[in-house]
Amino acid sequence: MSCGQYKTSYREDMKIFQTTFVKFWLAVLVISVFLFPFMAGPYLLYTANLCGIAVIGALGLNILSGFTGQISLGHAAFIAVGAYASTLLSLKLGLPFWVSLPLGGLISALSGLIIAIPCLRLRGLYLAIATFAFHFIVEYVIVHWNKLTNGTSGLTVPSPSIFGLALDSDRKIYFLILFIVIPSVLFAKNLFRTEAGRAFIAIRDNDISAEVIGIDITKYKIRSFMLSSFYAGIAGGLYAVTLSFIGPEHFTFLMTIEYLAMVLVGGVGTIAGTVFGAVFMTLLPEGIRLLKDALSHDFPVLVTRMADLQASCYGLVIILFLIFEPTGLFGVWIRVRNYWKGWPYSY
Amino acid sequence: MDSEGLKILFQLILSGVIVGSIYGLIALGFVLIYKATDVVNFAQGELMMIGAYFCYYLIITFHVPFIPAFLMTLLFSALLGILIEFLILRPMIGKHVFSVIMVTVGLATLLRSLVGLFWGHDTYRFPAPFSDKAIHVLGLSILPVELATALAALVMFILFYLFFKYSKLGLAMRATAFDQKSAFLMGISVRKIFSLSWVLASVVASIGGIFLASVSSLQTNMSIIGLKVFPAVVLGGIDSVAGAILGGLIVGLTENLAGGYLSKVFGSGVKELSAFFILLLILMIRPYGLFGKKEITRV
């Protein structure tokens, strides 16, 4: 039990993971995450994959909205761009997966650039609605550019393979996603120790002051948009191979709302919070579903009524969470952690 | 343009005005809440839906005639507004605006599924006392219910415009929106103002809902229109009553004219898309919408 951290050099002070406590539990987490796929069935694996994709997407949104303060309602559109771009590159140009995925991310980043430019002057709700407009435009293009995207019929995603190893099972995809999630999270966490990251935060807190002290907000806003949509694009590409099939109905405004909920419920402006939020929001509907099963097992005729109850549960949980836990899951985690840190003298 | 073409043009414009009136009524609800509390209410579409369903319930189950049912619905919406503000929004005062918006999203899901639970997801015909016979004037046609909708929007617009400009309460609301702390110091009960704005928004939403259901139909899906109206709200300026109605009209007109003349080239999706294009265009020239107040941030 420690009551403080004693550092003897600047280097120690700047480390990302500072205490042994943190490092130990991180190692435990990493090991269990690696062992998980060998113990879990396809349903859990698939859900875990969705969690992983959600983490990447949510990180992107948090960078843009949570850290840079640019409220974006177009996140699903960026994810869609990434999904379609990487799928089309594989389908039409025959590019291997390990090329088409990052390229898909880059194309998504480019679209982030395109949307960022008209949004530079906008703030708050006006910005949000402009991004919302982008969502509609992307949806329209996907549906009507039939020759390229196959319109509403959607695209079958070719099975990915990396250097000859075919990724055709949920477990292999799990590891693929894992190996992308870990660097994504680390990169994001490190980002906010760098100059760019601090510039983002400055823009969020007060962009006029930031400009006054010499931060080029145009440059950093654009970068934030591009980075955020790159993350979203990667998430989209991974989503495409996990589902093996994409269509315009997959990327609805509801998806954007789910990502916003992840960021908020997890804790705005914290990386760990984003991870918590993404996992929580992906698992919540499944948890409610299992509850429904327990209740309606013997009464199949009641199931259809239960569905509305499920949906209202979902809405209620979000509301209650936001009212009673404004710092989100991250806040809860901090409180729990601090309790145990000070144990048995915590109060 | 020949007379046939002219007639088509004017009919499109007329339809645009009618649809625009519905959009305007819903947009007005958004503005009322935003004006006083700085909150974007994602549940506005659902408030509209509940009002319409409640009115339907009174008329069909209790056989209440239309006008009393209408008035009782307004009362119900007012109470609902107070309840929502007290239970859900008040605890969120001072929290990050992002969180508050998310709460309204959660509220929207909750309301929609509650309505589904009680009334199911069927489509119902709304029992409004308007005849099916169209009125034909100058070669143009309009249904009585459509005329009523446009008139209602006009009346609301005038009422609220005058309210905010001249009445004491209206001024108090504007003051609260401008600077909560100063308003509070001047003796305005900020709490009451918040409640009032939700009451007004809920009532306006119900009126919009009843008219929408009369023109179209009653179904849980109708709350989606709440999202469609966002461009109209932002176009006009999110804190302007005139902007809300005008924004609604512009969106309605754009949709219809684009649908009438551009859909051959671009497919029918151009209707919704054109509204967004106009939105982006206007935002690039006037970043606060047509009538929105320019936010002066001091550092």
Added chain:
Amino acid sequence: MKSLIKLHVCILAMVFVLAAGFTYAETGVTQDTIKVGVISDLTGPAAIGGIGMADGITSFFSELNEKGGINGRKVQAIVEDCAYSPAKAVTAAKKLMTNDEIFAFVSPWGTAPTTALFPTAEKEKIPIAPACSLSTSMYDPLKKYVFALGTNYVDQSILIVEYILNDLKAKNPKIALFCQDDDWGEDHKKGMEIARKKYNLPPIAVETYKYDAVDFSSQVINLMREKPDFVILASAIKSGAMFLKEAYKLQWKPTFIGSNTLGLITTLLLAGEPGQGLLVLNIFAMPDEDIPGMKRLVAASKKYFGDKWMPAPEKIHPYYVYGWLNAMVFAEGAKRAGKDLTREGLVKAMESIQNFDPEGIMGPISYSPTSHGTPGFARMTKGDVAAKKFIPLTGWRAVDK
């Protein structure tokens, strides 16, 4: 000692054999139950249909179970919501496969969610028997484990055109189409093109709408300009009814013919006077018809759901009937597969179904190893607003080959 060991070995061997006999090799099938998964839209944009379909299925199986089930096994239907999202449909499917260990999918709702299930069905070799979708993409190209029921949208368009030419005796009719801007609409456009080429008709004017739109006046005006004699409404009820009202308002009176999606009394109720005399191509029988199959459906609905779907003619809509029929076809296939029920066996059994009469509720159903869709049977009906009914005008007919 030796004999004791022998005895033990024999007993063990017997136990193993018996155990193997009890625990069936096939997932989802036990001595007395068959578990099936139903994925439907219960809370999303198509919830009316989705809830109806799910209730139709559960009522059929409940009634079937009371009569003894299939080959001595009761059917347990586990219903999941996908809110019309393909991603959620796959999640629901995975959960049904692993947690609930279902034997097959019965009637997953909607083209998009069902299409998302195809890769899983192929890989895990789980039958979708049958799907609840009228899109030709369900069985064209052929997928071993996927079956579909009902007259598809392409055939519906062709049938409507043939009715116009043969029954209404129209010469060189100008036809317009109003449909949704997704693959459902594309199917109708495709059907119209095929019919146009086949019968050498003038070009078809097309207007589409977005599913969440509330205003269709520009589409009505656009089609009015083309001056067609017939307008085919391949749309949802809300849009169809509003189209009719708008046309009536503008005093435009072509002959309107609706596809099967308008075959609900709600269409007539919503449209009111403008809906009088609306022709609709129906692919199922009406709930108020005096057909044994329909009577059984209505009785079961009353028994298990009380007043939820009453009065039947108004409330029981085609998707409820569709669910009922899908369950019926699954039951028939499972019955034919015999007591030794396996997934492969089910597929073969379904392919052996020939001219199966679903108690008069729709045309005869046939599958084969090369065709997993049913031949398109439909009939034209006429709407009577005051009587709140659709009156059949023709018998069941199929596309002229």
